Amino acid sequence: MKVFICDCNGEIDIPQNLDFGDGVVVKTSSKLCSEEGKELIANSIKKNEKIVIAGCTPRIAEKFFAEFNPEYVNIREHVAYPGHADGKIRDLIKGAVEKVRISDETSTGGFEIKNKSALIIGGGVAGLETARQVASAGFKTYLIEKEPFLGGTIAKLDRLYPEGMPNSHTLYPLINEVVRDKNIEILVNSELKEISGEIGNYRATIRTRGKVIEDCDLCGKCKEVCPVTVDDDGIERKAIYYRATHPDSYGIDFENCTGCGKCAKVCDKIKLDETEIELDVGSIILATGMKEYDARMIKEYGYGKYKNVFTKLEFERKFANRLINPKKVVIVLCAGSRDENHLPYCSRVCCLLGLKEAKLIKDTDPEVDVYVTYIDLRSYGDFENLYTTVRETCGVNFIQGRPSEIVEKGDKLLIRTEDILLGKTIELDTDSVVLITGSVPDYELLEKLGIPSDGEFPVDYVNSSLSVDSNPRGIFVCGAAAFPKPVAESISEARDVAVTVINLLNKERVDMKTPVADINGDICSEVGCKICLDICPSGAIYSDGGIKVDPSMCMGCGVCTAACASGANQLIGYDDKGLLAQIENTVKEGDILAFLCKWSSYNAADKAGYEKLKYPENTKIIRIPCTGRVDAQIILKAFSCGVKGILIAGCPPDGCHYVSGNLRAKKRILATKELVEQLGIAPDSLRIEWIGTEESKKLVDILNEMDKGGNQ
Amino acid sequence: MNLKEKILADPEGKSLVNCFSCGMCTGGCPVARISDYNPRRIIHKVMLNMEPEDIWLCANCYTCEERCPTKTNVADLINLIRRITIKKDGMPEFIKPLVENLKTTGYTVQIGELENKRRERMNLPAVETTDEIKKIIQKTTLK
Amino acid sequence: MKKYAYYLGCTIPFRESNYDLSTRKVMDNLDVELVDLEGAGCCGLYYEQINELTHLAMSARVISMAESLGLDLMVLCNGCNGSLVKARNKLVENSELRDKVNEILADIDREFRGTSEVKHMIRILYEDIGIDEIKKTVKNPLNVKVAAHYGCHLLKPSEQIKFDDPREPKSLDELIEVTGAKSVDYFDKNLCCGGFVLGADKDIAYNMTGQKLQNVKDVGADLMITACPFCHVMYDANQRAIENELQKKFGIPVLHYPQLLGLAMGFNARDLALEQNRVRVNPGIFDS
Numbered sequence A: 001m002k003v004f005i006c007d008c009n010g011e012i013d014i015p016q017n018l019d020f021g022d023g024v025v026v027k028t029s030s031k032l033c034s035e036e037g038k039e040l041i042a043n044s045i046k047k048n049e050k051i052v053i054a055g056c057t058p059r060i061a062e063k064f065f066a067e068f069n070p071e072y073v074n075i076r077e078h079v080a081y082p083g084h085a086d087g088k089i090r091d092l093i094k095g096a097v098e099k100v101r102i103s104d105e106t107s108t109g110g111f112e113i114k115n116k117s118a119l120i121i122g123g124g125v126a127g128l129e130t131a132r133q134v135a136s137a138g139f140k141t142y143l144i145e146k147e148p149f150l151g152g153t154i155a156k157l158d159r160l161y162p163e164g165m166p167n168s169h170t171l172y173p174l175i176n177e178v179v180r181d182k183n184i185e186i187l188v189n190s191e192l193k194e195i196s197g198e199i200g201n202y203r204a205t206i207r208t209r210g211k212v213i214e215d216c217d218l219c220g221k222c223k224e225v226c227p228v229t230v231d232d233d234g235i236e237r238k239a240i241y242y243r244a245t246h247p248d249s250y251g252i253d254f255e256n257c258t259g260c261g262k263c264a265k266v267c268d269k270i271k272l273d274e275t276e277i278e279l280d281v282g283s284i285i286l287a288t289g290m291k292e293y294d295a296r297m298i299k300e301y302g303y304g305k306y307k308n309v310f311t312k313l314e315f316e317r318k319f320a321n322r323l324i325n326p327k328k329v330v331i332v333l334c335a336g337s338r339d340e341n342h343l344p345y346c347s348r349v350c351c352l353l354g355l356k357e358a359k360l361i362k363d364t365d366p367e368v369d370v371y372v373t374y375i376d377l378r379s380y381g382d383f384e385n386l387y388t389t390v391r392e393t394c395g396v397n398f399i400q401g402r403p404s405e406i407v408e409k410g411d412k413l414l415i416r417t418e419d420i421l422l423g424k425t426i427e428l429d430t431d432s433v434v435l436i437t438g439s440v441p442d443y444e445l446l447e448k449l450g451i452p453s454d455g456e457f458p459v460d461y462v463n464s465s466l467s468v469d470s471n472p473r474g475i476f477v478c479g480a481a482a483f484p485k486p487v488a489e490s491i492s493e494a495r496d497v498a499v500t501v502i503n504l505l506n507k508e509r510v511d512m513k514t515p516v517a518d519i520n521g522d523i524c525s526e527v528g529c530k531i532c533l534d535i536c537p538s539g540a541i542y543s544d545g546g547i548k549v550d551p552s553m554c555m556g557c558g559v560c561t562a563a564c565a566s567g568a569n570q571l572i573g574y575d576d577k578g579l580l581a582q583i584e585n586t587v588k589e590g591d592i593l594a595f596l597c598k599w600s601s602y603n604a605a606d607k608a609g610y611e612k613l614k615y616p617e618n619t620k621i622i623r624i625p626c627t628g629r630v631d632a633q634i635i636l637k638a639f640s641c642g643v644k645g646i647l648i649a650g651c652p653p654d655g656c657h658y659v660s661g662n663l664r665a666k667k668r669i670l671a672t673k674e675l676v677e678q679l680g681i682a683p684d685s686l687r688i689e690w691i692g693t694e695e696s697k698k699l700v701d702i703l704n705e706m707d708k709g710g711n712q
Numbered sequence B: 001m002n003l004k005e006k007i008l009a010d011p012e013g014k015s016l017v018n019c020f021s022c023g024m025c026t027g028g029c030p031v032a033r034i035s036d037y038n039p040r041r042i043i044h045k046v047m048l049n050m051e052p053e054d055i056w057l058c059a060n061c062y063t064c065e066e067r068c069p070t071k072t073n074v075a076d077l078i079n080l081i082r083r084i085t086i087k088k089d090g091m092p093e094f095i096k097p098l099v100e101n102l103k104t105t106g107y108t109v110q111i112g113e114l115e116n117k118r119r120e121r122m123n124l125p126a127v128e129t130t131d132e133i134k135k136i137i138q139k140t141t142l143k
Numbered sequence C: 001m002k003k004y005a006y007y008l009g010c011t012i013p014f015r016e017s018n019y020d021l022s023t024r025k026v027m028d029n030l031d032v033e034l035v036d037l038e039g040a041g042c043c044g045l046y047y048e049q050i051n052e053l054t055h056l057a058m059s060a061r062v063i064s065m066a067e068s069l070g071l072d073l074m075v076l077c078n079g080c081n082g083s084l085v086k087a088r089n090k091l092v093e094n095s096e097l098r099d100k101v102n103e104i105l106a107d108i109d110r111e112f113r114g115t116s117e118v119k120h121m122i123r124i125l126y127e128d129i130g131i132d133e134i135k136k137t138v139k140n141p142l143n144v145k146v147a148a149h150y151g152c153h154l155l156k157p158s159e160q161i162k163f164d165d166p167r168e169p170k171s172l173d174e175l176i177e178v179t180g181a182k183s184v185d186y187f188d189k190n191l192c193c194g195g196f197v198l199g200a201d202k203d204i205a206y207n208m209t210g211q212k213l214q215n216v217k218d219v220g221a222d223l224m225i226t227a228c229p230f231c232h233v234m235y236d237a238n239q240r241a242i243e244n245e246l247q248k249k250f251g252i253p254v255l256h257y258p259q260l261l262g263l264a265m266g267f268n269a270r271d272l273a274l275e276q277n278r279v280r281v282n283p284g285i286f287d288s
Helices: A035-044 A058-068 A076-080 A087-102 A125-136 A168-180 A221-225 A262-266 A312-320 A350-364 A381-392 A443-448 A487-506 A521-527 A531-535 A559-563 A576-586 A601-610 A632-640 A661-678 A696-708 B003-009 B011-018 B024-028 B039-047 B063-067 B074-089 B093-104 B113-121 B132-140 C011-015 C017-029 C045-049 C052-068 C078-093 C095-106 C121-129 C131-136 C171-177 C202-218 C229-237 C239-246 C257-265
Strands: A002-006 A025-029 A051-055 A071-074 A110-112 A117-121 A140-144 A184-187 A190-198 A201-209 A229-232 A235-238 A274-281 A283-286 A309-311 A328-335 A369-374 A397-400 A405-409 A412-419 A424-430 A432-437 A475-477 A509-511 A517-519 A541-543 A547-549 A569-571 A592-597 A619-624 A645-650 A686-690 C002-007 C032-036 C072-075 C118-120 C145-148 C182-184 C223-226 C254-256
Touching (some): A002 A035, A002 A087, A025 A035, A051 A058, A058 A071, A071 A087, A076 A087, A076 A601, A087 A576, A087 A619, A117 A125, A117 A274, A117 A487, A125 A140, A125 A168, A125 A184, A140 A190, A168 A184, A283 A487, A309 A312, A312 A432, A328 A350, A350 A432, A369 A424, A412 A432, A475 A487, A517 A547, A559 A569, A559 A661, A576 A619, A592 A601, A592 A696, A601 A619, A601 A645, A601 A696, A632 A645, A645 A696, A661 A686, A686 A696, B003 B011, B011 B074, B024 B063, B039 B074, B063 B074, B093 B132, B093 C045, B113 C011, B113 C017, B132 C095, C002 C052, C002 C121, C011 C017, C017 C032, C017 C254, C045 C078, C052 C078, C052 C095, C072 C078, C072 C121, C078 C118, C078 C229, C118 C121, C121 C131, C145 C171, C171 C182, C171 C257, C223 C257, C229 C239, C229 C254, C254 C257
Parallel strands (some): A002 A025, A002 A051, A051 A071, A117 A140, A117 A283, A140 A184, A283 A475, A309 A432, A328 A369, A369 A397, A592 A619, A592 A645, A645 A686, C002 C032, C002 C072, C072 C118, C145 C182, C223 C254
Antiparallel strands (some): A110 A509, A201 A274, A229 A235, A405 A412, A412 A424, A517 A569
């Protein structure tokens, strides 16, 4: 093992004669981060030799030395800058050395990108745009769509907001480019059955029903003999039908087809059988779009019971096709959304959809009386103009108040709602009601693809502010399937995702960025508690003939390791025996041991160094990925080594990098406090605090407090 | 403590802060439909530390609670406001006879001979008074 | 044979004994034994608005009477149903409150343990006995159009009283149809009777009661069915006063559910004390 100590151009007073035992060679430098410094390291170490780098904070050091995979020791911001004694340097490095000596292999793994191809699930705008981009970069792209035609929800609508443009403006050019690109293979009436494999090397089983009719002359004989009539969101059609997007032939809606075969009898080009194929791809993109909440669930609104209560799709389609001719329309925004009895969340675009409907009605027939009921009107950003237009140009009436019930009296519908701005209950009579319901996620596919979503949209999964740090993933979610959004945003997101996919497929290999957890199957199978599976905030642990960690999803927080009672689960780089050895060799009797999380409180300690704030010299800081890593074992070890206080500090409650690690830590530490109390240790010598990156003063105050009190 | 603080201090009053003023309670309230009574406004006023009005007009039908999207227990909160108001200002007139009867007979009505005679004719068991209710009321409303 | 502790509350023994009588007849025919509670007293419903502990203690007292008999409690009144079920749920969950209440009950030698369930008669008929068993006892199918009034606290608050779906209930409708009668739909079927606000504002209460009477009349129903004595008082005993107040004519007979079931079982009007219903019930309406 080699230890490289940098004195940062003389800023740090390195003690003489540092000796860390057998097999440890110490080299010093004045500027390790220079070209010469890096050469020194590269030339000194043997392949895969473990190294320790002591010098400035890892925040800076990581910029230069990540390729060597070192253990970092902060002797500048945490020792030299606060003016602490140089004996502390020896302790901190010794701790790191013993940790590295005893720990298992810390090299992170990686994946080979074997298949330079992508599978896109969903032929709506998001899927089409992603396909177009990925294919134009030269990669083979499979685009599967479960309906017989491309286009998704947009193809069924008349207008898109906010401009009120017909869907053809966006859809037709997009479809044309996709169809023309030879790199894209389009499979309609196709669904994903299952996937297996890993990033760069997935195998997807696709089930295709029927076959695209070659050279269909659109004679329509099949449609005439088809006995099944389907209500396609307000428009009636047969189970075999034609939609003007792509392919340009009649197609069968197999969800409703009864398999009677009458169509096949009048046209021998029609095939009804099923085929299954396997595709080997490098990356998978989920782009299955929006699914409406079932309005029948809102029993108070009478959808399905009363004739003229429509969903937004039904209304727009019927209205555009002149199937209905209302004189008065009430558009109910937020129907069944932001409601604990239905969808607790906000689906983001419903207000805009409602405004669009209002404008559409007025543009077509200004004589129609239009009311919009709302709770909060969320026409964000540029869409405020749409709201202004609908009020000023179109003369639509707005009533604040969410209807409590819709009842039928004679041939009129009565909307019972409070007009909050009037402060009175009103009964609005109307001949038509449009329910603007929210969207629900594609639970089935999210589950098949192993995307964690907690029963809602996979917002955390697609959150790019977190994923900068995460390991490369091969499965992406894009468009309204990630969370409801307008068409323009879906297309932008499709381009973003495409870039990430292209970068991925351009590589031969991707390396892991963070250390991951590893589970020893033998030890685990003796206990088999599966606690880590539920506790993982990234959904990285799964059961497949044993409990395993999916390295592409693991964010390296260590919450699972802390929860594991058997020791089978270990976070590489922060394993139990490593941390215990580090504690034993770092602390002296009477020290304060601070476990600071690398995202927040550790940086506060650095800042305390830059600001030259005074805090106790006997503070020893250990950097951890998340406070969720600290468990009772670690705490008891520290106390048994004679520390007088332990501080565990991390990100504030809603701010954990790993979603909930800090909250788990809090629960665990409070439980451990009760435990240590029984051992005669003063309970306030164990503290868990939220300390943000900027809160250096708060950290210093707490450390000073702990030094005065604490275990004696 | 003012009304809002008293409500929040009571275990029944925790849901007061859930309300986001959507109006579904008032929209479905049968009393609100035919008067100026407004449960949403009562909750809103309490949140703003204002005196709510018409708290005795709630018919306790629970339609508001069934519909509320934030699980604000509107009807139960109004019951709580009534309890707190009685503690401070005493009982409204129309409740007093009920309470008197409960103390004397154990029922909300007076037991007359007529009723028991009629029950006898119908071969139904007679109704007896009980003083257990009086004991309960006295013990629980001791200052 | 099923057996229940039988609780009448305040309104029935003094104003609606016909509900009591018809229930006993019907239950006897269904092989259900009812055990009277002596000196049963009030369930404490009104104290929900006055003092929580008093309400809980009064409700717990009534339930404890059933517990001492080792039986579940059958209630006939929606108000009692709401009051007792809510109190029971609270006391079963919260041991601190339970202890406080039992301290008070100790004074009168009673104890609440939570071992008896509280069920409305309609629920017992629908769930414990069941439509099929009831059908067997129907000897005289009726040919009437009935407007069912569930009332409020038979089903609400639904999170506490986990019975039928208050938005689309079917229990009482099915119980009505088993007698051969047709349970009709009418405007605002789930409207409250307004009884609870009668003391505070008679006009509002009468307006609500009157609305439903008008809606029932508009749909041409022959009669109304209630499952609560106080709803019955509002629609039946107060019908004339409401007619005067609102300047309307209704003339709609209002029966307690067991009176309807009793007629279908073959009991006569006298057996079921139909003459005590204030709005005259014309026996001709039941003929096929």
